Amino acid sequence: MSGSLLALMERHPGDSPALKYRQTATAPLVTVSYRQLQQLALAKRRQAANLQQQAVNIRYRDIADFICSLLAYDGFCSALYLLPDHNVAPAGMLFIASETMTDQRLPVDSRWYLATSGTTGTPKWIGHSLQQLTKTVSTRASGNTLCWGLVYQPFRFAGLQVVLQSLISGACLIDASDGDIEQRFDTLVEGNVTALSATPSLWRQFLFSGKATALQLQQLTLGGEIADQPLLNRLSQLYPTAQLRHIYASTEAGVAFAVNDGKAGFPRDYLEQGYYDLQFKVDAKHHLWLKNSALFGPELATRVDAAGFLDTEDLVELTPERVLFLGRASGVINVGGNKVHPEQVEQVVLQVPGVAACRVYGKSSSILGQLVMAELVAEPDTVPEELIGRVKAHCQQQLQRHQIPFKIQVVAALPLAGSGKQVRIV
Amino acid sequence: MTKTDLHHQIRNCLQQVAELANCQLIEPVTDDTVLLQSGLDSLGFAMLVAQLEEELGFDPFSEMEIAVYPRTFAEFVSIYQQYQLKYAGG
Numbered sequence: 001m002s003g004s005l006l007a008l009m010e011r012h013p014g015d016s017p018a019l020k021y022r023q024t025a026t027a028p029l030v031t032v033s034y035r036q037l038q039q040l041a042l043a044k045r046r047q048a049a050n051l052q053q054q055a056v057n058i059r060y061r062d063i064a065d066f067i068c069s070l071l072a073y074d075g076f077c078s079a080l081y082l083l084p085d086h087n088v089a090p091a092g093m094l095f096i097a098s099e100t101m102t103d104q105r106l107p108v109d110s111r112w113y114l115a116t117s118g119t120t121g122t123p124k125w126i127g128h129s130l131q132q133l134t135k136t137v138s139t140r141a142s143g144n145t146l147c148w149g150l151v152y153q154p155f156r157f158a159g160l161q162v163v164l165q166s167l168i169s170g171a172c173l174i175d176a177s178d179g180d181i182e183q184r185f186d187t188l189v190e191g192n193v194t195a196l197s198a199t200p201s202l203w204r205q206f207l208f209s210g211k212a213t214a215l216q217l218q219q220l221t222l223g224g225e226i227a228d229q230p231l232l233n234r235l236s237q238l239y240p241t242a243q244l245r246h247i248y249a250s251t252e253a254g255v256a257f258a259v260n261d262g263k264a265g266f267p268r269d270y271l272e273q274g275y276y277d278l279q280f281k282v283d284a285k286h287h288l289w290l291k292n293s294a295l296f297g298p299e300l301a302t303r304v305d306a307a308g309f310l311d312t313e314d315l316v317e318l319t320p321e322r323v324l325f326l327g328r329a330s331g332v333i334n335v336g337g338n339k340v341h342p343e344q345v346e347q348v349v350l351q352v353p354g355v356a357a358c359r360v361y362g363k364s365s366s367i368l369g370q371l372v373m374a375e376l377v378a379e380p381d382t383v384p385e386e387l388i389g390r391v392k393a394h395c396q397q398q399l400q401r402h403q404i405p406f407k408i409q410v411v412a413a414l415p416l417a418g419s420g421k422q423v424r425i426v
Numbered sequence: 427m428t429k430t431d432l433h434h435q436i437r438n439c440l441q442q443v444a445e446l447a448n449c450q451l452i453e454p455v456t457d458d459t460v461l462l463q464s465g466l467d468s469l470g471f472a473m474l475v476a477q478l479e480e481e482l483g484f485d486p487f488s489e490m491e492i493a494v495y496p497r498t499f500a501e502f503v504s505i506y507q508q509y510q511l512k513y514a515g516g
Contacts, residue, residue: 181462201468207495208471209462230493237492336468366487367472401448406473 004075004107009038012170020191021063021175029191032064041071055079060155063175074130075107082155084115114157127297136258137165144170149193150177151184151202158224162197185211197221200231201336201368223247224337225369226325229264236262256290265324281309287329288314333362333370335402340372348398349374352391354382359414374405377414384410433503443474457500484509
């Protein structure tokens, strides 16, 4: 993929529908054509002439405005920062002029920055080129007849992938990224979505809703969590002629690879043969390492070895045929696509008087991937039941719902690793 | 455990988990209630399945080769009943 995003749009028939979205939660779906998108983007660019060659931040208002901003600023500004929240801009990120360029020629090779949540909950910015972001975009001839359902937040990595896939292939994007779960499923059905990318947890909810059968899907993508075999089997049974793929991708490593054979994990052959320009290896601690033809950015330097492989920090299990994902080496818990850092929850639990020590870990869930669990050691003369009650109440005040431990147990002692650090179970 | 006991146990568990998960259940939850409209969200639902696993010793959703997705409360209970029969029958 080369050229700016706006230039890539020029290949599509102007009258083709590019986007269907609701301006308010209860409004009907509005259609925007490719020509309209281009005109709106050019108008935005003209209004922002002073931003040429500058770094710009893009704050999400609605999907139409967001896409126009991407089209306007890619190839025009030196860097695009996609703010991770509707309202909150991280301190110091409102305007970043450090990447100002002296060369005035267009198009600029813009760098796209997406936020990833660090262990402290403070977003880290990871840069990508448009080329890296669009590596798995399929441009097959029939791609422009698809209607892509957008169920992810578009300023996050997974959502941006769907937006770019739809725009670049000339398909129509149906925005179902906002509203409650019923409304979002109704929008997918009303928009006649034929291609959908979602987390395994969201696919399960869609199946539970009974509405999944109303769609004639041709392309299904699973990502953001480990895709399990029963779910893959159910989806291929429900949509027997569709292309079913699960994607391994992370904001940090950029797009990695897709698996199309309907089986969990990925073929063990990849370890020897690679996948396009990607090379794989698994170390003695069962970490998966990847090497890309593009270099990993300096922000990842500490995790790249001398041969240029990146430690993905994903734990894998080798079977004769497959490489299966087990979870994160860091112990990060994935609750339906929401990452929970055990350290953060432990700190909150430890604030409760009477708690001497605490360990937070994930328990596997057939519905949401994982749930948060906690074990704690009580100080002497503490009544365990009362302590659990106080911990629960404190967690409800301090943490988001998916971070609150589902079960809290009082134990005599916590296991420690040889290093003296707490044992992290994944 | 009889079919009625199991039905009763799942219903009790649903009430407890709803409280724990801070979900407001609709009144009344009947056999025909659609799970996604019961007031329990996906987190609450995951907690219900995990709690039942603790109480009953099995999770039918993790045992399936092809996952089955019940739409209503009655369909949900029936999946547990089928698995319990399978377990009791050895």
